[in-house]
Amino acid sequence: MQTYTHYKDSGIDWIGQIPEHWEVSKVKNYLEIPITDGPHTTPILLDEGIPFISAESIKNGKIDFSKKRGNISEEDYKLFSQKYVPQRNDIYMIKSGATTGNIAMVETDDIFTIWSPLAVFRTGKKILPRLLYNVLSSGYFRRGVELNWSFGTQQNIGMGILSNLFITIPPIQEQEAIANFLDRKTAKIDALVQTKEQQIEKLKELRQAKIHQAVTKGLDAHVPTKDSRVPWIGEIPEHWEVKKLKYIFDKIQTGTTPSTLNEKYFNGEIPWYNPKDLNNEILVDSEKKISDLAISDGSAKIFDNDSILIVGIGATAGKTSYLKKRGSFNQQITGFHSKIFFNKYYFYHLKSIGNVMLSLAQFTTLPILNNEFFKKLYLPIPPIQEQEQIVAYLDEVTGKIDQAIAQKQEQITKLKEYKQSLINDVVTGKVKVC
Numbered sequence: 001m002q003t004y005t006h007y008k009d010s011g012i013d014w015i016g017q018i019p020e021h022w023e024v025s026k027v028k029n030y031l032e033i034p035i036t037d038g039p040h041t042t043p044i045l046l047d048e049g050i051p052f053i054s055a056e057s058i059k060n061g062k063i064d065f066s067k068k069r070g071n072i073s074e075e076d077y078k079l080f081s082q083k084y085v086p087q088r089n090d091i092y093m094i095k096s097g098a099t100t101g102n103i104a105m106v107e108t109d110d111i112f113t114i115w116s117p118l119a120v121f122r123t124g125k126k127i128l129p130r131l132l133y134n135v136l137s138s139g140y141f142r143r144g145v146e147l148n149w150s151f152g153t154q155q156n157i158g159m160g161i162l163s164n165l166f167i168t169i170p171p172i173q174e175q176e177a178i179a180n181f182l183d184r185k186t187a188k189i190d191a192l193v194q195t196k197e198q199q200i201e202k203l204k205e206l207r208q209a210k211i212h213q214a215v216t217k218g219l220d221a222h223v224p225t226k227d228s229r230v231p232w233i234g235e236i237p238e239h240w241e242v243k244k245l246k247y248i249f250d251k252i253q254t255g256t257t258p259s260t261l262n263e264k265y266f267n268g269e270i271p272w273y274n275p276k277d278l279n280n281e282i283l284v285d286s287e288k289k290i291s292d293l294a295i296s297d298g299s300a301k302i303f304d305n306d307s308i309l310i311v312g313i314g315a316t317a318g319k320t321s322y323l324k325k326r327g328s329f330n331q332q333i334t335g336f337h338s339k340i341f342f343n344k345y346y347f348y349h350l351k352s353i354g355n356v357m358l359s360l361a362q363f364t365t366l367p368i369l370n371n372e373f374f375k376k377l378y379l380p381i382p383p384i385q386e387q388e389q390i391v392a393y394l395d396e397v398t399g400k401i402d403q404a405i406a407q408k409q410e411q412i413t414k415l416k417e418y419k420q421s422l423i424n425d426v427v428t429g430k431v432k433v434c
Contacts, residue, residue: 045070096156177434246375342387
């Protein structure tokens, strides 16, 4: 790609050199209105009404209305509109929380409104909205945000600070060419990313299908079958049995949380898991650790390696992991271990019926999978030798699929890094596109 003939120092360390005829100025000097945000009051959310958008809707540079916080009434909309009314080409930046700095552009004329975590940038006549969108997406602007955000219970950045961050501005006649170039290039990159994400979803579906087939039908496609008399299990090999879970596992226990008043309980090397840790399918280590004293005092439960952990309550209820190294866990998790049957076979089976467990769960405000629920859950029992063969087969098959998924994810990461680098180079003039 071409570069400009003459450059100058931008005066900003993390921007570096810019084309000699470009400007560096505070972002507020290129806005039609001062940066504002949504209301700081919490409205009553309704099933129907006017969409109410917050940080969770800002996804991949766009507003995902399917992730809206809820809907509000006409009365609340009129009240909130006294402060701000969305319009096409407004740009939103998340200014608090884990996703601070993420942005999206308004690409609709539909009526909606926003909440306080979103800061609004509305461009003036000296800068094109699509150029400012790319500038706010750039690595250098992100760097400015990260250097200036503060921490309380979570990271956040004030609108006054955002207003005074510096941006690089080409002449207006160059802005459209730059915006058009980035639109074309980033659209191609985004399409490639989307294709690879779809490929990953298909691989995950294939993985799930392979597991379900193996744990409920076995590895011999020609074996005679019979009705298991359990709807979610269906037909099983004729020589298999079906029993309640309580007859399969000799150890079924819910975890505990040791008292934080005793520092000695948390001064050890034993992994101690919470539901978030079960995002990993195989558990080897955890961020939090407890001591042998917590176990010997009865303040925590210990499970040996080759155990199964399942989240029993909350948004991730039914999530299942395999404990490869002995460990402990909190009261939101139930552990299972069998001395007779092949635990990893039942890990694969229980993981494959997470949605089934949720459909059968008790509900208050959240699904509950307690010990009584688990004990009454029916599971198939293949002969031990077949359990071992199924596990060996699934370890190999899922390992290959996981490797393919990891490769796709690595490709996505590289594409996103390239996109970020391209935007940054173009909006700082390191690359000339017109």
